[in-house]
Amino acid sequence: MTDYQTITSEITGGKAVIRLNRPDKYNALTSQMRAELTDAIRTAEGKARVIVLTGNGPAFCSGQDLSDGTNIADPDLERVLRDEYQPLVRAIDEARVPVIAAVNGPAAGAGANIALGCDVVIATESAYFLQAFSRIGLIPDAGGTYWLPRSVGGPKAMGAALFADKITARQADDWGMIWEAVPDTVFEATWNARADHLANGPTAAYAMIKQTIRQNWGNDLTGQLDLEGKLQGKAGQSRDFKEGVMAFLEKRAPKYEGR
Known part of the structure; x- marks a missing residue:
């Protein structure tokens, strides 16, 4: 799938x-968009x-488009979640x-949770969840x-789900829900700089960082220490590790290859 109609995808400089791209619908999610x-994420990686x-447009994502083929009389939401979400x-x-979520505006419903599922969330201060x-x-x-619950704890998660109150980007930052909220005037420059930093970094190490942090929720201490040891041993054999050490000793910026 390459001719996208509800999104755009551009790859330049490793980013x-x-x-x-449904700005008139506040980027509400349809079956086609999902x-x-x-496809775009699988291709880009x-x-x-x-x-x-x-x-x-003005929103990151307003959640599910309720007009997108939903049979209110007899909806099969379990199928939609299983097959599409x-x-x-x-x-x-x-x-x-x-994967960075650059939340440029309101993120509601499934849109909020897709953002929270990304590795790093950067939001403009005018956004909310x-x-x-x-x-x-x-x-x-x-x-x-x-x-x-894993980002803000049980009490905050329960209140957010029960009351359905807006959580401002600044609140989300203070609660630890996201990485950072930044002023609207520097939002685009900030997430681009963060993305460029990662695009030029030790990609293999990033993949292992992601693996160890995400797997810790299912591990006890012994299992996590074993995973750390296994992956650190693998990281230590990489070209990027050797380059990082040499750059440190030679007092220069490293040139990572991503392997």
Whole structure:
């Protein structure tokens, strides 16, 4: 799939920028958009060293487009989640390169949780996050019940899900939900600089960092120490490790190859 209609995808300098592109609908998610996002992420991870997800227009993503073929009389939401949302969530989680969510505006419902499933979330200060599901009698999905408690703890996650209050980007930053909230005037420059930093870094090490941090939730201490040892041994054999040490000793900037 290369001719996308609901998103755009551009890869330059090792950086893939994927933009949700239904600005007139606040980038609400349709079946087609979910398929295109999944395809774009899977494609980009084989060609780029960092992936950025962001939105065109005033919103990052307003969540599910309720007019997109939803049979309100007899909806099969379990199928939609299994066949369309889960592949997208897993594509982000399993990507071998870092995935940044550059949240340019409101992120609601599944849009919020897709952002929270990324490795790093950078939001503009005018953005907000909203677990809107209970407003229409649903529960958080698209990974929300997994990511939210792990980022802010049970009490904050429960309140966010039950009350469906807006959480400003500044609140999200203070709570540890996201990496950083930055002024609107420097938002684009900030996430681009962060992405460029990762695109020029030790990609193989980043993949292993991602693996160890994400797997820690299912490991006890012994299992995590074993995983650390195994992957650190692998990292120590990489060209990037040798280059990093030599650059440190020679007092110069390293030139990583990503392997």
